[in-house]
Amino acid sequence: MMHSAILSGHYLPNDTPIHRLNPRAKIISFFTLLAVVIITRSTVGYTALGLLLLSLAHLSKTGPRIVFSGIRRVGLFLLLIFLMNALFFNGDRPLWEYAFFHISVGGIAQGANVALKVIFLMALSSILMTTTTPMEITDTFAWLLSPLQRLRIPVHDFALMISIAIQFIPVLAEESETIIKAQTARAAKLDSPKLREKANALLPLVLPIFISAFRRADELALAMEARGFRGGKFRTRKSSPGFTRLDFAALTISIAFCAAAVILHR
Amino acid sequence: MSNVKKLIITAVCIALCVVLPMAFHAIPNAGSIFLPMHIPVLLCGLICGWPFGLAAGLAGPFLSALITGMPPMAFLPSMLVELSVYGIVAGILAALIRTGKPILDLYFSLIGALLAGRLVAGILNALIFRAGSYSIGAWVTGYFATALPGIIIQLILIPAIVFALERAKLIPRRYN
Numbered sequence: 001m002m003h004s005a006i007l008s009g010h011y012l013p014n015d016t017p018i019h020r021l022n023p024r025a026k027i028i029s030f031f032t033l034l035a036v037v038i039i040t041r042s043t044v045g046y047t048a049l050g051l052l053l054l055s056l057a058h059l060s061k062t063g064p065r066i067v068f069s070g071i072r073r074v075g076l077f078l079l080l081i082f083l084m085n086a087l088f089f090n091g092d093r094p095l096w097e098y099a100f101f102h103i104s105v106g107g108i109a110q111g112a113n114v115a116l117k118v119i120f121l122m123a124l125s126s127i128l129m130t131t132t133t134p135m136e137i138t139d140t141f142a143w144l145l146s147p148l149q150r151l152r153i154p155v156h157d158f159a160l161m162i163s164i165a166i167q168f169i170p171v172l173a174e175e176s177e178t179i180i181k182a183q184t185a186r187a188a189k190l191d192s193p194k195l196r197e198k199a200n201a202l203l204p205l206v207l208p209i210f211i212s213a214f215r216r217a218d219e220l221a222l223a224m225e226a227r228g229f230r231g232g233k234f235r236t237r238k239s240s241p242g243f244t245r246l247d248f249a250a251l252t253i254s255i256a257f258c259a260a261a262v263i264l265h266r
Numbered sequence: 267m268s269n270v271k272k273l274i275i276t277a278v279c280i281a282l283c284v285v286l287p288m289a290f291h292a293i294p295n296a297g298s299i300f301l302p303m304h305i306p307v308l309l310c311g312l313i314c315g316w317p318f319g320l321a322a323g324l325a326g327p328f329l330s331a332l333i334t335g336m337p338p339m340a341f342l343p344s345m346l347v348e349l350s351v352y353g354i355v356a357g358i359l360a361a362l363i364r365t366g367k368p369i370l371d372l373y374f375s376l377i378g379a380l381l382a383g384r385l386v387a388g389i390l391n392a393l394i395f396r397a398g399s400y401s402i403g404a405w406v407t408g409y410f411a412t413a414l415p416g417i418i419i420q421l422i423l424i425p426a427i428v429f430a431l432e433r434a435k436l437i438p439r440r441y442n
Contacts, residue, residue, distance in 0.1 A: 164277035176289040217278040221271035
């Protein structure tokens with residue numbers, strides 16, 4: 001149940017051009033394309049973005065099924081966003097009106113615009129997470145944030161925290177799943193329609209999750225301290241390889257998309 | 267508590283920001299009512315101090331959005347601000363308030379953090395994120411009326427978790 005939820009954003013090892021990209025180039029391209037999704041609001045823009053995402057899914061051998069799998073979980077939420085905009089947004093070219101309901105072409109377009117942005121953002125995140133290892137992501141974030149070191153912000157500690165957090169997620173998810181199953185077997189009323197019964201079911205669910213998570217944290221901290229870990233500037237890391245033609249091509253394509261989106265939606 | 271342990275506890279709290287909402291989705295509608303992502307951030311601020319609370323408040327929702335798609339990117343900025351303020355204020359108040367009774371310290375810090383986070387998020391929604399389309403009514407409904415079960419749950423759960431962790435000797439006691 002929970003594992004399938006994580007799988008859409010889990011690293012899938014493979015040897016594809018997208019996997020081979022320098023993580024720095026990949027993450028800069030990701031943020032550039034993120035800006036494209038935010039700027040885009042026309043049919044032409046969404047069609048071009050959709051084709052680009054499908055090509056990336058094909059190139060990374062991730063496949064549209066995994067890339068778009070996260071969207072199924074938020075399907076109801078997307079439908080709600082669409083309906084809220086379609087029914088209540090007082091847009092141009094009204095089609096039908098009754099009391100506070102206004103269905104208009106503008107409202108439907110606004111609803112579709114918001115829903116499409118969420119879908120494309122999720123697909124983009126999914127491609128990044130399935131083709132980049134957690135360590136590569138954290139090292140790149142540390143590199144991107146490194147100017148903040150001049151302000152005495154402990155960037156390396158922050159990157160280490162993210163890296164440990166990413167590695168803890170599947171472990172804690174599995175443990176939470178076991179705890180939920182155990183509590184359901186003990187007749188916990190998790191699906192009761194009454195708020196009070198739901199709230200009562202939470203304490204025996206949440207407490208063991210926290211105790212178990214903090215116990216793991218305690219063991220890991222003890223092990224790291226016993227090995228003389230000091231963190232921060234004392235930590236060494238593998239140097240990042242330079243940019244190749246493939247990396248420059250990825251950066252050029254994403255910047256070209258961003259420039260086209262800015263010109264198209266001026 | 268050593269800096270390394272604070273660092274690891276913060277990492278675990280960030281991981282719980284991703285895992286807990288998924289666990290709460292096992293209970294119908296619980297995610298939106300019980301605000302599960304707030305609990306690890308508040309705990310982190312209370313236990314490790316404000317810099318670590320801030321880190322959890324920033325990284326937790328961001329990582330969750332990246333991995334699970336929730337919260338959606340459209341709501342991420344206001345959530346980042348709200349949770350960061352929770353982490354910072356919980357940490358500052360936990361360090362400043364020392365009544366001699368751990369339960370009172372916890373409640374004062376928690377209530378202060380919950381109010382400050384909602385206040386700052388409301389101001390930023392009105393001025394930046396939803397400028398022109400945000401009212402005091404929307405703020406009260408969104409942050410207090412709809413969230414009331416979540417606030418009550420947090421006020422019950424967080425002290426219970428802190429005392430359970432102290433009893434298990436996983437965090438040091440506030441007063442010896």
